[in-house]
Amino acid sequence: MPSAADVAYYLFHISELRAIIQWKTWHNPVHERDESKEGPDLKECFRFLNLTSRSFAAVIQELHPELLVPVCLFYLCLRGLDTIEDDMTIDIAQKEPLLRQFHEHLEDETWNFDGNGPNEKDRELLVKFEVVAKEFNKVKEEYRVIIADITKRMGNGMADYAKNADQNANGVKTIKDYELYCHYVAGLVGEGLTRLFVEAKLANPALLQRPELMESMGQLLQQTNIIRDIREDHDDKRYFWPKEVWSKYVNKFDELFLPENQEKALQCSSEMVLIALNRADECLFYMAGIKEQSVFNFVAIPQSMAMATLELCFQNPTLFERNIKITKGTACQLMTESTQNLQLVCDVFRRYARKIHRKNNPSDPHFLDISIACGKIERFIEGIFPTQTPRVLPPGAEQTVAQDSEEEAKRKADQAEAKQDVLYIGIAIAVTLAIISAVMIGAAWFFGARFDLAFAELKKGNLKPPKESGVLENIASAYDAQGHNEL
Amino acid sequence: MIALPSMPPAHVLVTGGSGFLGAAIVKALLDRHPDWTITVLDIHAPSEDILRRNSSFVEADVTSSSSINAAFSKIQPDLVMHCAGIVPARRHRYSTNQKQWEKVKTINYQGTKNVLNAALASGCRKFVYTSSCTVVIDDLAHDYFNMNEKTPLGHATLHYGKSKGMAEQYVLSHEHAEKGLQACALRPCTIIGPGDTAVISLIHDLIAKGETYFIIGDGDNLYDFIYIDNAVVAHVLAIENMLTTATAAGEAFFISNEEPVYFWDFFAYLWAQFGHVPRFRVKIPMAVAWVAGLAAEVVTYFTGAAATVDRGSVWDAVRTQYSDNSKARDILGYRPKIGLAEGVRRSCADYKDYLARQANVDSNETA
Incomplete structure (x- = not known):
C-alpha cells in the first residue's frame, strides 16, 4: 500500500507517477524465465536471487536464456562471498581462509556454511549453498571457469582487505586503495560479466581488449554506492571514503558530519563525485559494445541509476544526514529510457551531466574539474551521436579560399x-x-489642453499629477489669477 | 615531452619572439636544445635573460618587406617559426571597420607573406606557422562540436580569423610545396597563461563592471581553451618534427587543452580566483541579449565609449566550439601536460601579481 506521504508526493509530481505507470504498463521483458522447464534446485536458486537482490533480480531474470542461469549463479556465488565478508561476527582467523577457499566449494554439492551470525540477512543462502553447487555443475564448462576464476580473485581481494586491520580501523587511505577496493568488489564483476557476454557471443569481443572499459563500469557503480551510503556506513563504522580525499577538508572523518562543517563536507563529496564522474564516458563506450537487447538492459539500467544517484548526492547536504535515494518515479523513468538503445542512455547521461553542471558551485575547489568532467561526457556523446541543428555547419559545406576577393567586395x-x-x-x-x-x-x-500648466509644474519638479481632487482647479486658477493681476 | 634522440644543431628564427607565445617558445627551445641557435625577430627586443642565452635579436617589422628582406640577408635559419601577428582585442574583435581590417590584414596576412617569401629567398625550406582555431570558428554563425582538420575553413567573417585563414592557406599552398617548402600550421584556441594580459583581464574586468550576474543563453555551451605551456609543447614538437621526419609537412593541426568546458563556468572559475562568486546568475535568452547588444552598439555608436556587450560577443558567448586533437596526437605526439584548472590558477595568480605591481606603480606616481 502506498503511504499518505507517497500519495501527496506523486500528486505534485505527476510526471513521475506517469513514469511509474508507463513502466508497469508498457515494459515487455525481452526474454522471460520459463519456470516449467526449471527443476526444484534451480527454482530455489531464483528464490535466493529474489531474496538477496533488490536491484539485480529483475534484470537478471529477463536475460537471454543462454546467460540466464550462469549470471544468476555468478551473482549468488558473489553474494555468498559478500555475506561472509560483511559478517562482523566471524573471526578474522576463520574468515580469511573461508574467503580464500570459497571458489573451491562451487563444484562441491555437499558444501554449505552455517557459521553466519543469526542477524545476517542472507545467511540462508550459505546454509543451503549446495543447491547453487548442483546447478553450477550443470552449466557449460566455459562459464564455470569464468565464474570460479572471478570468485577466487574476489575472495582473495576481500581476504586481503579484511586482514588489513589497519584499514578496518581507520578506513581506506589513498585514492589508489579506494579504487583497488572497488576493483575487487565491482571491477572484477564487470570483468566476469564481460567474459560471459563475449563467451555467449552477445557482446563485441573487442571489449576484452579494452579492460579499462569494464573496470569503469564496476567502478562507477561501486563508487556511487560508496558516496551515497556515507551516512549509513559511518553509523556502521565502515569507512570507504579515502583519507587522501577527506583529510583535505577535515582533520577527523567524524567532523564531516558536523553541521558547522557543511561547506567542507560538500567540497569533500564533490571531489568524490568528480572521481566517479570521470568514469562515465568509458561506461558509455562499453555499452556501445553490447550486441543483445537483454544484455544491454542489464548493463544500462544500473549505470543510468548511478548517474542519477551521483546527481542526487552532488551538492546535497542531506547526504551526510540520512540515507538518500532517487525516487521511484525517477527510477521507472530511467528504466524505460535504459531499455531501448544507446542513444537514449546517452541522453540520460547528458541530462544528468548538465544537472550536475548547473548545481556546480564556483566556490568549490573542484568547480572547473567537475565542469570539465561533464564536458568530457558531452564530448564523448557528440563523437557517437553528433548534434544536428541548423547551428551546425551542414555536412556538404565546402572549403573556400579565405580571401579579400571581388566577390567579397560585392557581398x-x-x-x-x-x-x-x-x-x-x-x-x-x-x-x-x-x-x-x-x-x-x-x-x-x-x-x-493646458500644456503651459503641465510644463510649469514639471519645472517645479512635480512629476506626478496631483491626486487630491480640486487641486488641479486651484493650480489653474492660481496661474490665471497671476495673469489677471498683471493686467 | 619525451626527449628526442639527439638532433643535429639547428638555427631557428622565431618571428614575434618577444610576444606572449613567441617568447615562451624561444625559452622552451633554448631549454630543450642548448646547442641550437635561436634568432628572435620582433619589433621589440626580447627580455634580458633570453638575450643572455644562445640567442640573438633582429629588429624588423613583418609588415615591411624591405625590413624583413634586410633581416634575412644576414641570416640563414634552418627553420622559421612564424608567430608574429596581431589579435584584435575587445571591441576590435567584432569590428567591421575597413581601416581596422586593413591593419589586421597587413600584419597577419601580408606579414606572413613577407616572412615566407624572404625565408624562401634566403634558402630556408622549413616553416612552422602559428595559425588559429578562429580560421574555422570566426564565422560566428555556427556551433563547432569536435571540429577537426577536415572541417572546412574560409567562412570566417571576423578580421582575425579571416586574416589568419588567408595566411594559413598561403603558407600551406601547393605552389610553395612544389618549390620544396615544408610547412605546417598549428591552430591553437584561446591561449591563457602567466604574462597574458588580454584574456584574463577582459574577464576580470567584468567583476568591477558588475557584469558577472548574467549568463547569456542556456549556459550549456562548451568552449576550448589552451594553457600556454601546452601550446608551447605543440610548437616545439612541430618544430622538431619538421627538422627530422617532416611528417607534419603540408598539414594543419588543431591544438587545445582537450578539456572543453562550459563557457560560463570558465568565467565563474576565473572570477572565483579573485574571490568573487556572484550571489546569483540570471540566464538571459539569446534573443534578448542580441537586442541588448544591438542597443548597446547603437549607444556606443553615438557616445564612442567601449561596451562589453555587442551582437558579436553575444554570438561568441552562446555558441559551442571545441576541437578534436587526434591529428596532433598522432602526427606530432602532442599531449597537454598542464590541466586547464591548474592553468587558470597559475594565470590568475600571475595576473594578481601584475595588478599589485600596477597598483604600486600608480601609488608611487601619485606620491
Missing part, C-alpha cells in the same frame, strides 16, 4: 546597401511617429 556592398535600407526604414518610422505625435498634441491643444 560587402550588398551588406552596406542592406544597412542603408535599415537606416531609411528607421527614418521613415521616426518621421511617421513624429507626425502622429504632432497631430495628437495639436488636437489636444486645440481642445484646450
